[in-house]
Amino acid sequence: MEKHLPGGVRAIRLSSRLQLAAFFPPSGQRGRRGSAPPPALMVDVRVIIRRHFPVGRGRIVQEVAEDILLRRQQARKLRLPERVERALAEEVLPLVEHPFDRGAVVAAREKICKYVAGACADPRLAKRGAQVLVLLDTFACPVFLRPPPRKPMMRTNP
Numbered sequence: 001m002e003k004h005l006p007g008g009v010r011a012i013r014l015s016s017r018l019q020l021a022a023f024f025p026p027s028g029q030r031g032r033r034g035s036a037p038p039p040a041l042m043v044d045v046r047v048i049i050r051r052h053f054p055v056g057r058g059r060i061v062q063e064v065a066e067d068i069l070l071r072r073q074q075a076r077k078l079r080l081p082e083r084v085e086r087a088l089a090e091e092v093l094p095l096v097e098h099p100f101d102r103g104a105v106v107a108a109r110e111k112i113c114k115y116v117a118g119a120c121a122d123p124r125l126a127k128r129g130a131q132v133l134v135l136l137d138t139f140a141c142p143v144f145l146r147p148p149p150r151k152p153m154m155r156t157n158p
Helices: 081-095 099-107 108-120
Strands: 009-023 042-055 059-074 130-145
Touching: 009 081, 009 108, 042 099, 042 108, 059 130, 081 099, 081 108, 099 108, 099 130, 108 130
Parallel strands: 042 130
Antiparallel strands: 009 130, 042 059
């Protein structure tokens, strides 16, 4: 049984970290496990959400919560951040189940859209397609919030 301290509130602290990477394979190179990279003027966007949460003292468990792959998207359709945002809303967000993870994707939406749109506007796409990795780490840890200490009231004599 947990001891509750008087005057405190149990809460959960949330944070996230976003990492973005784009890869333009040279022509004739095959990807991992024999899979071919996307053809010219096409892009594969992979969104991976890793959830980190504490278990016991000092141990943090990491699990891949979501691994969503948008394969063979036409790069010309994703050159504008608004179109990337629409693709996120229609194809990625419905597959993200946990509200913490969904909130992290929504919070990082602007950076994701600008990066993917920039990768789709790159001239290297004319020779070979591109692969864009969006790696989003979410952290949730329980905290106990205590109210600030009360300051004593000073009385002034009139």
